[in-house]
Amino acid sequence: MANEKIKGASFHHVALKVDDFDKSLAFYKALGFEVFKAWGEGDSRAAMLDIGSGEYFEVFAGGKGETPYGRYFHLAVKCDSCDEAYAVALAAGGRTKSAPKDVDIPAKPSIYPVRIAFVFGPNDEEIELFEVRG
Secondary structure, three states: OOOOOOOOOEEEEEEEEOOOHHHHHHHHHHOOOEEEEEEOOHHHOEEEEEOOOOOEEEEEOOOOOOOOOOEEEEEEEEOOOHHHHHHHHHHOOOEEEEEEEEEOOOOOOOOOOEEEEEEEOOOOOEEEEEEEOO
């Protein structure tokens, strides 16, 4: 069944902020997840891991003190148009965290051009609207 409100909607990734980046990365790699892209240094490190289906799980460093067990950072929904999905989310009662913008994720080589926006859902959960461009 196709989503008629957010065209092209599909799962892209879930992101987890962790206390121990190296330990977490090793754990998920042991589960068979493969590093698709990685970037940053220290508490700004991140890795996008392919779970085996072309869908991703993202691990971010810098979670110390957030919770003792890590914290889900955001749910990313892939869509055809970030701007249209953003308007739908706001009309549904979402609140702006950041308006749509083009970004260059600093992975080497570059992941791909993307346009993203973030909204807060009704329980303050973060939702990323993720448009792959090009």
